[in-house]
Amino acid sequence: MKPSDRIFCALDTTETASAVALARKLQGTVGGVKLGLEFFCANGADGFKAVAETGMPIFLDLKFHDIPNTVAGAIRAVAPLGPKILTIHTQGGPEMMRRAAETAAEDAEKHGHDKPWVAGVTILTSMDDDDLKAIGVNDPVADQVARLAALAHKSGLDGMVCSPREIALARAATSTDFKLVVPGIRPAGSAAGDQKRVMTPSDAVSAGADVLVIGRPITQADDPAEAARSIAASINS
Ligand SMILES: O=C(O)c1cc(=O)[nH]c(=O)n1[C@@H]1O[C@H](COP(=O)(O)O)[C@@H](O)[C@H]1O
Numbered sequence: 001m002k003p004s005d006r007i008f009c010a011l012d013t014t015e016t017a018s019a020v021a022l023a024r025k026l027q028g029t030v031g032g033v034k035l036g037l038e039f040f041c042a043n044g045a046d047g048f049k050a051v052a053e054t055g056m057p058i059f060l061d062l063k064f065h066d067i068p069n070t071v072a073g074a075i076r077a078v079a080p081l082g083p084k085i086l087t088i089h090t091q092g093g094p095e096m097m098r099r100a101a102e103t104a105a106e107d108a109e110k111h112g113h114d115k116p117w118v119a120g121v122t123i124l125t126s127m128d129d130d131d132l133k134a135i136g137v138n139d140p141v142a143d144q145v146a147r148l149a150a151l152a153h154k155s156g157l158d159g160m161v162c163s164p165r166e167i168a169l170a171r172a173a174t175s176t177d178f179k180l181v182v183p184g185i186r187p188a189g190s191a192a193g194d195q196k197r198v199m200t201p202s203d204a205v206s207a208g209a210d211v212l213v214i215g216r217p218i219t220q221a222d223d224p225a226e227a228a229r230s231i232a233a234s235i236n237s
Pocket residue numbers: 010012036061063087121123124125126161162183184185193195213214215216217
């Protein structure tokens with residue numbers, strides 16, 4: 001796999017036209033694009049289809065977190081779109097994760113798409129140990145991510161979302177083919193913004209990330225395609 005294929009660029013915008021334009025600009029420099037809550041709340045399925053027409057593989061990041069029946073229903077609702085990756089929250093528990101994995105497989109087949117990877121979000125990369133304590137989790141982030149990783153794996157998910165700092169422990173808690181989808185990526189010298197657990201692209205790939213989720217370091221650059229190329233080259237070297 002080429003280093004650029006591992007990069008999914010987060011198109012965090014409410015504008016379909018700018019998402020489509022950026023997806024076109026990034027053709028050949030990244031493996032796909034990510035559409036998340038900001039984009040989907042504004043543009044829904046029509047926005048997704050407009051970006052999909054560029055031919056870019058799409059990671060649909062809606063981070064479902066609800067009771068098993070509702071999450072299964074939401075997965076059924078987006079299945080016709082054929083996303084490559086979907087996210088749910090691991091904190092929804094084992095039954096919710098099992099239902100999500102089963103529904104994603106059944107419905108992809110029904111609609112003639114490849115089965116999407118269902119990836120479980122563990123602890124958001126914007127949180128640190130103090131933020132976890134504030135919501136009543138007294139274990140350090142690393143312990144909580146390891147616990148949720150093992151649960152996600154056992155519950156039949158294809159992979160998980162974690163910060164680059166937890167790649168090694170996530171791999172140890174799961175298996176070699178479990179997909180590690182990793183945001184919190186910052187090329188040396190770029191602003192962390194609201195991200196608290198970050199690493200450079202090359203360090204994250206060396207640690208074992210399967211997918212790098214990168215937003216602002218590419219989308220806010222003067223030349224996004226050049227920024228993406230330079231990130232891919234940094235992984236190579
Ligand atoms: O699920 C995600 O993709 C995600 C999980 C997480 O823990 N942290 C996180 O930043 N993300 C997403 O990854 C992207 C990171 O964007 P940048 O911080 O701009 O690189 C955003 O679209 C977030 O929604």
